Each structure stands twice: as structure tokens, then as C-alpha cells.
Amino acid sequence: AQSVTQPDIHITVSEGASLELRCNYSYGATPYLFWYVQSPGQGLQLLLKYFSGDTLVQGIKGFEAEFKRSQSSFNLRKPSVHWSDAAEYFCAVGPYMEYGNKLVFGAGTILRVKS
Amino acid sequence: GAGVSQTPSNKVTEKGKYVELRCDPISGHTALYWYRQSLGQGPEFLIYFQGTGAADDSGLPNDRFFAVRPEGSVSTLKIQRTERGDSAVYLCASSSPGQGGEQFFGPGTRLTVL
Numbered sequence: 001a002q003s004v005t006q007p008d009i010h011i012t013v014s015e016g017a018s019l020e021l022r023c024n025y026s027y028g029a030t031p032y033l034f035w036y037v038q039s040p041g042q043g044l045q046l047l048l049k050y051f052s053g054d055t056l057v058q059g060i061k062g063f064e065a066e067f068k069r070s071q072s073s074f075n076l077r078k079p080s081v082h083w084s085d086a087a088e089y090f091c092a093v094g095p096y097m098e099y100g101n102k103l104v105f106g107a108g109t110i111l112r113v114k115s
Numbered sequence: 116g117a118g119v120s121q122t123p124s125n126k127v128t129e130k131g132k133y134v135e136l137r138c139d140p141i142s143g144h145t146a147l148y149w150y151r152q153s154l155g156q157g158p159e160f161l162i163y164f165q166g167t168g169a170a171d172d173s174g175l176p177n178d179r180f181f182a183v184r185p186e187g188s189v190s191t192l193k194i195q196r197t198e199r200g201d202s203a204v205y206l207c208a209s210s211s212p213g214q215g216g217e218q219f220f221g222p223g224t225r226l227t228v229l
Binding site: 042044099104105106 | 145155156157160163165173174206208211213215218220221222223
């Protein structure tokens with residue numbers, strides 16, 4: 001069965017500190033992996049996605065993620081967090097398709113940024 | 116350009132009532148998706164339309180849930196005989212070929228069943 005685990009429900013980091021959000025997946029085929037961010041009252045916004053190629057993928061807002069097949073992980077990182085990064089972050093997995101991807105999401109990690 | 120819009124943003128109803136939730140996708144997007152996000156959970160897939168037809172409705176929880184997209188643009192999610200367990204945020208997304216599978220999400224409709 002396909003599943004995504006985000007082990008941390010809440011994370012608090014200081015502004016300017018580095019960030020790593022964990023994501024582990026279970027998927028029967030080659031996974032197509034996504035990270036989305038959700039701010040209150042807003043829709044999900046795509047940060048980055050990965051299917052193949054370089055296992056370190058760059059996204060928007062200074063985020064990056066590293067795919068590690070051996071660990072079934074796709075962790076999200078940012079070297080220096082800004083207060084505006086406070087939001088909920090979702091990892092998702094699906095098939096590689098131009099459309100019709102039935103995405104499976106993790107339960108999310110809520111990021112708090114303290115000044 | 117305009118993103119995905121959903122109306123209403125909030126809907127409060129009583130147990131047993133019928134509700135309709137509307138989604139306006141990005142103009143020209145042929146694929147449309149509905150997801151449901153319960154409190155403290157990630158979104159869960161409900162149904163996917165390609166054009167006017169439901170290509171995959173495997174996520175609909177039971178026959179009280181139904182969705183249509185009669186002209187291949189706007190979609191309506193319909194819930195009959197609502198139950199308290201239907202309370203959630205209902206998210207709509209759309210996508211188009213050539214965008215690497217990215218789904219563009221609307222802000223959601225928060226449904227509360229009393």
C-alpha cells in the first residue's frame with residue numbers, strides 16, 4: 001500500500017536557523033515525490049517535486065529536498081528559516097503522470113518560527 | 116492569472132442535509148481533482164476528472180458523495196444526507212499536461228456538519 005509518513009507533527013526553529021523536515025514513503029513503483037506548503041486560509045502551494053535525475057532538487061523560496069532511495073526518504077531542507085516560512089508542510093507521493101496523479105499525502109508538519 | 120477558486124469558503128449545515136461545493140479550475144486545465152482534508156490530516160484523494168468524465172472515483176467514501184463536471188470546467192461536489200463525520204476541508208485542484216504533473220490547489224471549502 002502507498003503511504004507517506006511525516007514523523008514530526010510540530011517543529012519549532014529559530015529564525016535564521018536551518019530546517020529539516022522528514023518524509024518517508026512506501027510506494028510499489030518508482031515514486032513521484034512532492035513537497036507542498038499550506039498557509040492558513042490558503043491552498044497548497046508546490047515547493048518542489050522529484051521523479052528522476054539529480055537526487056538533490058531545488059525548489060522555490062530557498063527550499064531543497066534530497067531523495068534517498070535506500071532510506072525511502074525525501075527530506076525537505078532550508079539553510080536559513082525566515083519568519084514567513086511558518087506554515088504546514090506536506091509531503092506527497094504518486095505515480096509519474098502528466099495528469100491523473102492520485103497523490104497520497106502525509107499528515108503534515110507544522111513549522112513554528114521563533115524570533 | 117486567476118487560480119483555482121472554491122465556493123463557499125465556509126459551509127455550516129445540519130446533519131442529514133444536502134450540500135453542494137463548487138470548484139472553478141484554472142482556465143484551460145483539463146484535469147480536476149477533489150481531495151478531503153480532515154483535522155490534523157493530510158489531504159485524501161476523492162475523485163479525478165479528465166474533461167467531463169470521472170476518470171477515477173475510487174476515493175469517494177460512499178454513495179452519499181457524488182461529483183459532476185458537465186462542461187469540462189466547473190465541478191460540483193455533492194454530499195447527500197450529511198453526517199458529522201463529513202466535516203472537513205474539501206480541496207479542489209486542477210492540472211494540465213506539460214506542467215510535470217503539478218496540481219494547483221484552491222483554498223478549500225470548510226464544511227461543518229452540526
